[in-house]
């Protein structure tokens with residue numbers, strides 16, 4: 368029996384699988400097919416994909432909460448479980464030279480993700496596999512050996528997560544030891560880079576593997592943060608990542 372993956376849904380209810388341009392990180396600007404998985408073990412207060420985890424009845428705070436109207440979602444409306452074979456077929460219908468498995472947190476469904484990669488690579492061994500992860504879960508050997516690029520995004524204090532959950536040494540060490548892992552830190556102000564430097568020092572992560580990306584879901588917010596973050600990143604030898612999809616499409620699903 369095929370393994371099952373839980374995916375996020377587009378506004379029309381279809382699984383969130385789509386072809387677009389990677390907007391962030393190492394492969395920014397390149398054509399990619401995205402599969403967005405549902406579920407996350409973290410609860411960032413500014414998360415722009417809260418429809419993957421911020422379920423009705425939960426107590427998590429989000430900055431878009433309004434008095435009497437917390438920004439919550441119905442898992443029955445937002446999540447769809449599909450056999451890996453069906454997910455692979457949908458990805459192939461939208462294929463490009465690489466596939467980004469994102470979330471949510473994909474490593475919560477690690478075994479099924481391995482099965483998906485194997486299904487996708489069958490007959491297409493050249494296909495690039497990229498995983499976007501919050502870096503709090505140790506990847507299995509089976510996953511690590513199949514992935515061409517891990518874009519690891521450990522969450523800093525401004526995310527609202529407890530550091531004991533968000534910044535797990537064993538997981539960070541595993542990614543630090545993997546030369547195919549790069550790190551993308553979401554930052555709000557230049558002072559956030561002190562925390563990035565501390566994590567990098569603790570895990571011997573070279574500056575050349577680190578990207579700083581502004582938090583924001585509008586072009587105006589990204590541009591405003593860029594003014595201070597870009598020079599601060601470059602002065603430390605880090606790379607700077609924009610969020611191209613926000614400039615191109617705005618904050619939408621499936622684009």
Ligand code: SF4
Nearest residue numbers: 407409411414471501
């Ligand atoms: S780790 Fe990513 S998906 Fe999870 S809550 Fe934070 S921003 Fe959202």
